[in-house]
Amino acid sequence: MPTRTSAAKSMPRSAVPKGQAALNEAWRVMHFALRAVIAGPDRILATRGLTRMHHRILFFVAHTPGMSVGELQATLDVTKQALNAPLRQLQTQSLIELAKADHDARVREIRLTESGAALEAQLTGEQQRLFADAFAKAGAQAHEGWRTVMLELAKHAGMK
């Protein structure tokens, strides 16, 4: 049964909570940080009648252009029925395009259109700007600490 955080000996004198208080704070802070990162994109999405599912599609297709519908489905871990509607809506709005693969005419390769790429960049950019600002203001050292802690946490979730 590990173990609360060790009592700090040479302490930082900013109001860094200790022990139990630090752990209580951590979860709260993470919530608000998460909300901050999500808020911007959600607002933009909403004006187009899109949801977080559409965002996820755009995100993965942006990072793996030409991925098939089946691959996307497996990646997002949803049924094809659940994927179908948002996929069609993105097509209707000309944000993505489906084209038959030439190596196998059954599979549809998904790619972002120009405006789809623009939207994705806008959404991603909104988030990255927040991170960039936070990292810049906090300093390189803090950035590294942030990453170290996050990777420790992520370990438990089989990050791949």
Next chain:
Amino acid sequence: MPTRTSAAKSMPRSAVPKGQAALNEAWRVMHFALRAVIAGPDRILATRGLTRMHHRILFFVAHTPGMSVGELQATLDVTKQALNAPLRQLQTQSLIELAKADHDARVREIRLTESGAALEAQLTGEQQRLFADAFAKAGAQAHEGWRTVMLELAKHAGMK
């Protein structure tokens, strides 16, 4: 900025991404970290047929014993109808108790039962253990960096 930068602990670390790559990684890592923190409680909740909503109720009632139904509703930002079902289920499982307030017999004050408090502690403890481990393994300095960055992010979400 509270830059606690004694360079002592900081060493040539494993591939710390730079620039754009760092920002791409940040969001991914945060996702996995979040999943890790949520996974444990969700598993425990599921065995009792409870959901995240029940968890939220337990959490807030634990931190503000005797809060009214209306206060809880406002805190969680849901309708009373949405609150009603999980509230009754928690009562049925003897995890919470509702009692008339003596200053005003219309309001019901919500409190955790002993087993409710135990469950809440178990859920919270599961999460805190993860944070504690991560902070311990990453070191005090990383902890502070983590917190600095998170607070920077959270600023944008009006953390209160």
Next chain:
DNA sequence: AATAATAGGTCAATGTGCTTGACCTATTAT
């Protein structure tokens, strides 16, 4: 060529969890 398997699309029924809206009881305030 015939058949089976695969990638994808679609229709339908269902479920969950939330919403709005109306209406109800107790209790307190005017």
Next chain:
DNA sequence: ATAATAGGTCAAGCACATTGACCTATTATT
């Protein structure tokens, strides 16, 4: 007496995901 408040409940509806069945094209198998 009457109105306002805290809470509970019934009903309808919406959003979104699910499972299941069935359909077309296309490729692989024999």
